[in-house]
Amino acid sequence: MRVVLLQPAPWRPDVPPLGLAYVQAAVKAAGHDVTLLDINLALYEIARPDERAWFEMSHAFVWHHPLGAQALDLIRRAGATLDAMLGAALVGPPGIVGITMLASQKGFGLWLAARVKALRPAWRVVVGGPQCFPQYEPAVIAADPNVDWVVVGEGEYAVVDLLAWVGEGCRGPVPGGVMTHAGERGPERPLDRDIDRIPFPDFTGLPIARYLDRGRIPLFASRGCVRKCVFCIEQAIWERFRYRTAPNVFAEMKQGTVRWGATKFEFNDSLFNGHIRVLEELCDLVIADGMRVSWGGQGVIRAEMGPRLLGKLKRAGCGFITYGFESGSQRVLDAMKKNVDMSVAARVIRDTHEAGIGQKLNLMFGFPGETEADFQLTLDFLSENARYIDQVSPSDAFTAIIPGTELFARAEVYGVTEMENTWFWEAEGNDFAIRLGRFERLCRHVKALGIVSTYRMDRVANREQVLGDFAAHKRRWSAALAHYEAHAREMRIPAALVPNYANVTRELRAALRAASDHASMSTAVPLRE
Numbered sequence: 001m002r003v004v005l006l007q008p009a010p011w012r013p014d015v016p017p018l019g020l021a022y023v024q025a026a027v028k029a030a031g032h033d034v035t036l037l038d039i040n041l042a043l044y045e046i047a048r049p050d051e052r053a054w055f056e057m058s059h060a061f062v063w064h065h066p067l068g069a070q071a072l073d074l075i076r077r078a079g080a081t082l083d084a085m086l087g088a089a090l091v092g093p094p095g096i097v098g099i100t101m102l103a104s105q106k107g108f109g110l111w112l113a114a115r116v117k118a119l120r121p122a123w124r125v126v127v128g129g130p131q132c133f134p135q136y137e138p139a140v141i142a143a144d145p146n147v148d149w150v151v152v153g154e155g156e157y158a159v160v161d162l163l164a165w166v167g168e169g170c171r172g173p174v175p176g177g178v179m180t181h182a183g184e185r186g187p188e189r190p191l192d193r194d195i196d197r198i199p200f201p202d203f204t205g206l207p208i209a210r211y212l213d214r215g216r217i218p219l220f221a222s223r224g225c226v227r228k229c230v231f232c233i234e235q236a237i238w239e240r241f242r243y244r245t246a247p248n249v250f251a252e253m254k255q256g257t258v259r260w261g262a263t264k265f266e267f268n269d270s271l272f273n274g275h276i277r278v279l280e281e282l283c284d285l286v287i288a289d290g291m292r293v294s295w296g297g298q299g300v301i302r303a304e305m306g307p308r309l310l311g312k313l314k315r316a317g318c319g320f321i322t323y324g325f326e327s328g329s330q331r332v333l334d335a336m337k338k339n340v341d342m343s344v345a346a347r348v349i350r351d352t353h354e355a356g357i358g359q360k361l362n363l364m365f366g367f368p369g370e371t372e373a374d375f376q377l378t379l380d381f382l383s384e385n386a387r388y389i390d391q392v393s394p395s396d397a398f399t400a401i402i403p404g405t406e407l408f409a410r411a412e413v414y415g416v417t418e419m420e421n422t423w424f425w426e427a428e429g430n431d432f433a434i435r436l437g438r439f440e441r442l443c444r445h446v447k448a449l450g451i452v453s454t455y456r457m458d459r460v461a462n463r464e465q466v467l468g469d470f471a472a473h474k475r476r477w478s479a480a481l482a483h484y485e486a487h488a489r490e491m492r493i494p495a496a497l498v499p500n501y502a503n504v505t506r507e508l509r510a511a512l513r514a515a516s517d518h519a520s521m522s523t524a525v526p527l528r529e
Contacts, residue, residue: 002095021201060104094122100129236404246281267297283316296320310355328381329374360391366435398435477508
């Protein structure tokens with residue numbers, strides 16, 4: 001069967017996409033004819049210099065569903081290129097188009113599904129990826145008129161089973177891990193225990209030489225996490241920590257250098273140091289082979305990350321580690337269930353620097369119960385340790401309370417007083433505006449310290465828009481409109497094109513009419529009976 005896989009925007013233009021490369025390998029191994037297209041990179045190359053910031057996660061709002069005016073203008077200019085790419089791939093007998101989807105890619109991903117149906121109505125569309133995990137929106141996406149099926153959860157072998165089912169005329173029960181447009185759903189699919197058996201990613205069809213960080217390819221060595229942080233959805237998604245054996249990961253790295261010309265590897269794991277013995281064994285294999293590569297990934301701060309292990313990591317080519325640091329307050333870390341001691345964290349950060357390994361710290365803001373004094377401890381820690389820290393990654397979600405997490409399930413225990421919205425929840429002394437303010441203060445602080453931030457601005461990119469959304473959430477209609485109009489001026493678009501502007505305008509008019517009617521009634525002379 002013909003299968004075409006599409007990587008939508010926004011995504012990173014520096015490295016090839018990994019998820020669909022694994023899907024392509026699994027589908028090819030099952031005997032299907034596959035084409036993999038990076039639509040994201042094609043759009044990035046067409047975008048004007050000032051538009052390329054839209055491919056950073058700080059500007060994901062440009063792509064939100066429904067697509068904003070800026071994204072639609074870029075897509076319109078790229079229309080001929082996109083149609084040519086799709087037209088060349090969607091040839092022959094009708095087949096299946098697979099689209100991966102994050103929350104930020106929902107708008108463009110569904111646009112692609114509609115475009116496929118417009119160009120080749122007989123082709124069918126399956127959507128998968130993180131936004132289709134049970135904790136997010138599989139049913140919403142499956143209900144879209146241009147989507148035939150959704151793969152719910154881990155995708156490599158669910159897609160293979162779906163293709164076999166389609167090849168048999170969709171007779172019999174819906175395969176496990178699949179949801180149909182009509183709302184039928186196959187049984188929940190158990191996670192594969194042996195992830196060594198997943199074929200190595202196949203980047204065939206991707207323009208490897210055109211990615212911005214040439215020679216760098218991603219891989220994963222594990223799925224899930226060994227920690228149980230209350231704000232994180234990893235436990236709900238992956239259930240348990242699963243890891244590949246060191247020889248298997250090493251073989252993939254070896255193949256990457258030979259087949260794809262890789263000189264750098266990026267571990268896309270939630271943490272590459274979840275199993276220390278396996279990590280050391282991988283280092284030993286790389287060192288013994290003499291493989292000249294650099295690599296890095298995200299890790300947890302743990303006591304084992306000392307001079308001996310860090311020295312071995314450095315000898316094996318590890319050049320960068322991103323630590324889930326989150327906060328400089330021990331009280332906040334304990335509330336998060338990070339299982340991290342601040343004294344250990346400070347030592348690991350120093351030891352990593354002394355080993356010659358670059359490091360980045362992930363940071364969060366406004367966790368329920370975080371006080372101004374707690375936040376100041378984070379600023380103070382950064383000041384005291386700036387010479388050891390290469391980068392920080394401040395979360396522009398601040399602290400989102402995500403369904404499926406312990407924080408969501410036990411919000412009231414953590415002091416949350418209002419939680420009608422994932423982003424605009426409130427606790428005593430803690431609302432969205434306060435969290436936004438702390439984020440921006442930290443961005444300015446690290447800039448003054450000379451630490452590189454992955455969030456390049458010292459203010460939220462769509463500050464006026466999100467403050468307008470917050471004001472609308474609080475039913476402060478006039479304030480919301482003022483923020484939306486300021487956002488429109490910044491983005492150089494009509495205010496009417498700002499999402500939610502029309503709804504807020506309607507609510508404000510209704511509120512003004514109600515106030516006017518109330519005033520008229522209160523001042524009217526009562527009639528005599």
